Amino acid sequence: MTTTLPAALRAPFSAGGASAIDAQLANRLLGLALEAGGDYADLYFEFRVSADYALEEEQVRTLGRGITLGLGVRVTKNDATGYAYCEDLAWEKMAHAARTAGQIAVGGGHPPLGVAPLAQVATPSFYAVPMPSLVMSTQDKLALLRTADRAARAFDPRIVKVEASFAESIKEVLLFTSDGRMASDVQPLIRLGVRAQAEDDGRRQSGTGGGGGRYGMEYFEIAQHDAAEHGREAARVAIAMLDARDAPAGEMPVVLGPGDSGILLHEAVGHGLEADFNRKQTSNYSGQLGKLVASTLCTVVDDGTIANSRGAINVDDEGYAGQSNTLIENGVLVGYMHDRLSAKHFGLTPTGNGRRESFRSMPLPRMTNTSLRGGQDNPDDIVRSVKRGIYAKRFSGGQVNISNGDFVFSLSESYLIEDGKLTSPLKGVNLIGNGPEILRRVDMLGADFQLSDGIWTCGKDGQSLPVNVGTPTVRISSITVGGTQT
Amino acid sequence: MSVAESSSHTAAGVAVSERDVKQLCDIAELAVELAKRAGADHAEVVARGGSELTAKVRLGQPELVQEAGSRALGLSVLRGGRRAVTYTSDLRREALEALCAETVTLADFAEVDEFSMPPDPSLLATGLPDLDLYDPRVAEVDAAWALRQAIEAEAASRRADPRVTNSEGATWSRELGVSCFATSGGFVGGFRSSFCSLVAEPLCDDETDPTSPKKRNGFWWTASRFLGLLASPEAVGLEAARRTVATIGSRKVETQECAIVFDPEVARAMVGAIFTVANGSAFWRKSSYLVGKEGEIVASPLVTIVDDPLIPRGSGSRPFDGDGLPSRKNPVIQAGVLCPVMTDVYSARKLGRASTGSAGRSIGGTPGPTTSNLVMQAGSMTKQQLLRNTSKGLYVTNLMGFGFNPVTGDFSRGAQGFWIENGELTFPVSEVTIAANFDEILKRIDAVADDLELRAATAAPTFRVSHMTLAGTSRN
Numbered sequence: 001m002t003t004t005l006p007a008a009l010r011a012p013f014s015a016g017g018a019s020a021i022d023a024q025l026a027n028r029l030l031g032l033a034l035e036a037g038g039d040y041a042d043l044y045f046e047f048r049v050s051a052d053y054a055l056e057e058e059q060v061r062t063l064g065r066g067i068t069l070g071l072g073v074r075v076t077k078n079d080a081t082g083y084a085y086c087e088d089l090a091w092e093k094m095a096h097a098a099r100t101a102g103q104i105a106v107g108g109g110h111p112p113l114g115v116a117p118l119a120q121v122a123t124p125s126f127y128a129v130p131m132p133s134l135v136m137s138t139q140d141k142l143a144l145l146r147t148a149d150r151a152a153r154a155f156d157p158r159i160v161k162v163e164a165s166f167a168e169s170i171k172e173v174l175l176f177t178s179d180g181r182m183a184s185d186v187q188p189l190i191r192l193g194v195r196a197q198a199e200d201d202g203r204r205q206s207g208t209g210g211g212g213g214r215y216g217m218e219y220f221e222i223a224q225h226d227a228a229e230h231g232r233e234a235a236r237v238a239i240a241m242l243d244a245r246d247a248p249a250g251e252m253p254v255v256l257g258p259g260d261s262g263i264l265l266h267e268a269v270g271h272g273l274e275a276d277f278n279r280k281q282t283s284n285y286s287g288q289l290g291k292l293v294a295s296t297l298c299t300v301v302d303d304g305t306i307a308n309s310r311g312a313i314n315v316d317d318e319g320y321a322g323q324s325n326t327l328i329e330n331g332v333l334v335g336y337m338h339d340r341l342s343a344k345h346f347g348l349t350p351t352g353n354g355r356r357e358s359f360r361s362m363p364l365p366r367m368t369n370t371s372l373r374g375g376q377d378n379p380d381d382i383v384r385s386v387k388r389g390i391y392a393k394r395f396s397g398g399q400v401n402i403s404n405g406d407f408v409f410s411l412s413e414s415y416l417i418e419d420g421k422l423t424s425p426l427k428g429v430n431l432i433g434n435g436p437e438i439l440r441r442v443d444m445l446g447a448d449f450q451l452s453d454g455i456w457t458c459g460k461d462g463q464s465l466p467v468n469v470g471t472p473t474v475r476i477s478s479i480t481v482g483g484t485q486t
Numbered sequence: 487m488s489v490a491e492s493s494s495h496t497a498a499g500v501a502v503s504e505r506d507v508k509q510l511c512d513i514a515e516l517a518v519e520l521a522k523r524a525g526a527d528h529a530e531v532v533a534r535g536g537s538e539l540t541a542k543v544r545l546g547q548p549e550l551v552q553e554a555g556s557r558a559l560g561l562s563v564l565r566g567g568r569r570a571v572t573y574t575s576d577l578r579r580e581a582l583e584a585l586c587a588e589t590v591t592l593a594d595f596a597e598v599d600e601f602s603m604p605p606d607p608s609l610l611a612t613g614l615p616d617l618d619l620y621d622p623r624v625a626e627v628d629a630a631w632a633l634r635q636a637i638e639a640e641a642a643s644r645r646a647d648p649r650v651t652n653s654e655g656a657t658w659s660r661e662l663g664v665s666c667f668a669t670s671g672g673f674v675g676g677f678r679s680s681f682c683s684l685v686a687e688p689l690c691d692d693e694t695d696p697t698s699p700k701k702r703n704g705f706w707w708t709a710s711r712f713l714g715l716l717a718s719p720e721a722v723g724l725e726a727a728r729r730t731v732a733t734i735g736s737r738k739v740e741t742q743e744c745a746i747v748f749d750p751e752v753a754r755a756m757v758g759a760i761f762t763v764a765n766g767s768a769f770w771r772k773s774s775y776l777v778g779k780e781g782e783i784v785a786s787p788l789v790t791i792v793d794d795p796l797i798p799r800g801s802g803s804r805p806f807d808g809d810g811l812p813s814r815k816n817p818v819i820q821a822g823v824l825c826p827v828m829t830d831v832y833s834a835r836k837l838g839r840a841s842t843g844s845a846g847r848s849i850g851g852t853p854g855p856t857t858s859n860l861v862m863q864a865g866s867m868t869k870q871q872l873l874r875n876t877s878k879g880l881y882v883t884n885l886m887g888f889g890f891n892p893v894t895g896d897f898s899r900g901a902q903g904f905w906i907e908n909g910e911l912t913f914p915v916s917e918v919t920i921a922a923n924f925d926e927i928l929k930r931i932d933a934v935a936d937d938l939e940l941r942a943a944t945a946a947p948t949f950r951v952s953h954m955t956l957a958g959t960s961r962n
Binding site: 481 | 544547548549550551552553554556557569570571572573574575576588589592593595596597599629652654689692698700701702703736738741742743771772773775850851852886887888889891893894896898899900902916917918919920921922923955956957958959960961
């Protein structure tokens, strides 16, 4: 980060801070953690300042601010993990956490291992923000909310209610591992959200808009990203949905719009390629390396290096630099996303996917920015090719069962395609499919790749993380649409 | 790691005493006082502390032991009718002083909200009920014992059936906590609580379709505030195995209208969804299809749902609410008629009425109506009778996805379960969706079984919806 942060936003454990942690101190803690005979230990110091602002009924309703500080200590012994944390950086608290985590090795450990000399891991810089938003004045952020609110209201007189929110955080991490790695990072994150409600003749509908990423306030100067645009988008969806009719039920072709549709990819293949599931042989994709698992049109990449994207990471939460990993190439499974534990199991190098929600949780293999690469088709031709089907434009989320591969994803804005044209908007509906089967049915791919605008949060094992997704326009020859019209 | 009796994991120091409750209440009161001194007209402080133990095993070996304690404090201030909310995990006096000053400054940026007033002090709870929410035996558990429970549950699931070929593991976990709340209106209260659970997640290989081999997972669990009320590891493992093996050979069925029977595990989720459209916050925001329908018929006469925070030892019980008001039992739906919706002080005021004492409050959040123990009352027929008089339909054991729009009531979710033919469960079903408008779903409930068990804070018996749209394969 190029800017010097004001003292209030600086982690107390960083150099010059009130509880500065240096390599020597880290070394002592790692030594304590390994005392009982563990194979490996790491220390994860985290400091997070966050703020949120909410506007409702044209009023700034709530302003919130919070600070978290803590240390997570992990010790592994073979495949077993001991984990402990503390929220106080006093030596005795940290030492207690280190010893508690180290207990995992009691009874089966070897004499204590030494800690390797600590060396700084070289980290790239994918989100060097000119000025973190937390430094900017509160008034600037409230102005954003008012702009979004006004734009949504101005869009159509049938917009009766608007809620706008802005959330910002800055997270500083400092990491030490017993195999000698030392890394640090400062991770900004912002997100603007707008929800508009439309009412007409007794009918009510709502729509959402929003965006963000690892940016400062300069995000709002980018075309299509300004607050008014997000407000109008929420209003547009709410108004469009007023005329929504019941969706059909059954199997039919579905065209996914570019960008947010990446959620389907995230659920259908993404989670199944996180290597913890494959290490344990609990995923449908276990043992499928080198095999055709998708249509040959499909190349799927998880890329932590996309500048300013919501899922970007300079360094993962185990001290490995963020990187771009191809998972599926022309339909063939070529790699999984690894954390340290799964990489060790497969005899590979971690892929920079070891992420954790906070110092209170152990790292797991997680996605960053997951994309389906663009193809050759003209998006309009793709829609024109469908006689009767669904065009999916916006989504409220998805879920997958890793074991059997079944996934659902919920459409919040979709349209019926009749004779190659978008006709009626459809009421909210779910699509359900089986990951590997659906990816084999991708039969047209647009040349219009888009990255989603920074709104997605992924949950796994109770840990939430910011991620991003992207796709071009995609045609799936057949998928089950969960409407009511048979 | 060996799991010997003499593990040096120690439970010492995690037990919660009444003195710990008093100490944390004192900190909450101090923060209230500091906030007033910093210029707040009114301050509300929630302080929580506690510890967790998670012991997870997989294939007979320990996979994770996590142990830690934490504390946090959330502050909400009003100044000139403007509100700000903050939180910190640093409870030292100087840190609290800084937090209070910052919060008061932050409030000046908010706009005056005439509905944001504190509750009338005469409404605040006094003489809190003892709901028996803390079991000292839970605190005595150490990691070695917890691992052993998990190992036994997993082993039982793997022993139960040769078709259980793998496991996602079994986890024993516990939480001990203190929760305190203090306001400058004069409320101060706190209580300690315990909670423990055991879950087993076996896995099967399903090669019914050799061209598309799949894995099938399932799980079963037990949870309680009291150690003695947990089901045995053996029982948890066996039931987990039974549920998982039963899904082998799952397939889609044809798209059609048919009866949908909800297993208690998913019936619970449906009852939870009712609350998202029947609460004061959704009502004043008009973000519920039920707005304006209090006192009207919104469900079948077979449906009665009650929220009761005063059940002794209940998983969702609380002696006072998040505004400091006394906890009380509230009907949600009475024989199909929508009762006045549950409110906190703010949403009640927005609706021009009195709070039902249903406020929940998280650290760093503003209060809003929440459920405590939300229970759909049992019917009179047995589950067997209910199934026997269902000629054709889907018995749902699992729901997936987020397909519920509270504003319109449109409901569409992924489902898994068993096909019912002539009153019998026949084969397992997956990869289908069930859909209908929620208003229709509630009104079409035509049978409720008597198998209600308070396994979790939200509970329901098996019930049947006469018909919904099931989307699966195309009709031939």
